[in-house]
Structure formats: structure tokens, C-alpha cells
Amino acid sequence: MLRGNPCVCGSGEEASESLMSLSPFDMKNLLHHILSGKEFGLDGSRPISRCSSPSSTPSGMLSPVAGGPGGAAQLSWEETRGQWLRRRRLDGAINRVPVGFYQKVWKILQKCHGLSIDGYVLPSSTTREMTEGEIKFAVQVESVLNHVPQPEYRQLLVEALMILGLLADVDVAHMGGIVHVERILHGANDLFLADQKSQGTNEYFLEKDPATGICNFLYDSAPSGSYGTMTYLSKAAVAYVQDFLPSSSCLMQ
Known part of the structure; x- marks a missing residue:
């Protein structure tokens, strides 16, 4: 099963404290990221997006065709998948x-x-x-x-x-x-x-x-x-x- 990166780094207490300190504007942005399926993290007290659109070929297909499971293709897929x-x-x-x-x-x-x-x-x-x-x-x-x-x-x-x-x-x-x-x-x-x-x-x-x-x-x-x-x-x-x-x-x- 595919799994995304954790959305929040640090301990549970740190994550909770950062979340509670968000301004209404930042909270709105955070909810927008969640609903849009993007990954995000907390940098201090502000949410930051960690997910950009997957790079693709002109045909729209991701290209994990080179290297073995430990190669560069897998690393690229790990960064963009999900x-x-x-x-x-x-x-x-x-x-x-x-x-x-x-x-x-x-x-x-x-x-x-x-x-x-x-x-x-x-x-x-x-x-x-x-x-x-x-x-x-x-x-x-x-x-x-x-x-x-x-x-x-x-x-x-x-x-x-x-x-x-x-x-x-x-x-x-x-x-x-x-x-x-x-x-x-x-x-x-x-x-x-x-x-x-x-x-x-x-x-x-x-x-x-x-x-x-x-x-x-x-x-x-x-x-x-x-x-x-x-x-x-x-x-x-x-x-x-x-x-x-x-x-x-x-x-x-």
C-alpha cells in the first residue's frame, strides 16, 4: 500500500502546540491543503506545503523506468507519489x-x-x-x-x-x-x-x-x-x- 510522508514532524506535544498557535488564516490554509490532498508540514507556527504536482512526461505518465528498487527512479517516485x-x-x-x-x-x-x-x-x-x-x-x-x-x-x-x-x-x-x-x-x-x-x-x-x-x-x-x-x-x-x-x-x- 502506498503511504505518504508524515504530515507533521516532531513530538505529539510539539505538533499540538504548533497547531493550536495557528492564526485563523493559517488554519484556513491548512484545511485547504488537507482537502486538496497535498502534503504539508509545520514550520514553527506556519503550515508549509511539501507536495508539488508530480513531474510527468508530455503524455502525462510518470516515468519510473530506470534503475532497480534502490535506484534514482525509486527516490523520484518516493518524493512525488501519493x-x-x-x-x-x-x-x-x-x-x-x-x-x-x-x-x-x-x-x-x-x-x-x-x-x-x-x-x-x-x-x-x-x-x-x-x-x-x-x-x-x-x-x-x-x-x-x-x-x-x-x-x-x-x-x-x-x-x-x-x-x-x-x-x-x-x-x-x-x-x-x-x-x-x-x-x-x-x-x-x-x-x-x-x-x-x-x-x-x-x-x-x-x-x-x-x-x-x-x-x-x-x-x-x-x-x-x-x-x-x-x-x-x-x-x-x-x-x-x-x-x-x-x-x-x-x-x-
């Missing part, structure tokens, strides 16, 4: 979803028999009982998502559902029976690993979360970019529902 992993953990822990998420889930359910999310099924009959903007529907969706114990895994499932929602907006009359969202996510994970291995990425960076089988590097990848999570989720989602897409659709390569 930003998106922490963001997903935070969003998953507080059940944060993108704008329009529940409406997209509602549209998906209208075109299949149900959504299987980590083994729990949200039936399509839900759309006949509730409207897309109804609070009860959002609660029903959350009741299924809340069965996912890992917040970062939950957030990748949310991203996969957003992609499926975009496909549901295409002229697709039906998406099949039960749509297994976790299969789309694992398909994206397989594509990601294949690309990373073809780029010569060191095996050290391709370790999988034993609880979910998802590569830790994928958890910590930005959504956008050629090597972003949305790219792989889009490819996996299109492959999953390909038989139901119009023949004139432009399929992702």
Missing part, C-alpha cells in the same frame, strides 16, 4: 462524486438490467420507482457503493460509472443484462499494466493492491492524459459494451 491516491481516498471516504453522477447512473440503468458494483446489484427497476433527481435515488446508489471497503477502489468505480454514463448518452438502445462495473475497472487495470510493461516500467512500481488486484500506480494516476485513468476506463468500457454500440460509432483504439 497525490492522486490521497485524493481518491479522501473523496471515497467522504462519498464525494462528480456533478451529475447520479443522473448518469439513472440513464445507465434505463439501458441495462442492473449494475453490479463489487458484487452488489442496483436493479434497473429502481428507475421506475424513483426519478433521476430524487434524493431517494442518490441514497439507493450510495447504499450499493458503500459496500466497497476501499475508498480509492470506490472512486475508480465512480469514474468507470461516469464513462458508462457518457456511453449511455450515445444512441445505444441496450447495454445488455447486468453490467459488471468491476470487470470494466479490472479490464482498464490490465490495459494499464500492459502499457506500463511495454514502456519498460520497473516491476517495483507495478505492485498490486492485494485486496483488490488493482495496480497501486493506477490508483495514483491522474484522470486525464494519455496514461490517465479515464483513458483506460474508456477503452475498457467500450470493449465491454462494444456489441451494443452503433456500427457507425468511432471505437477507441
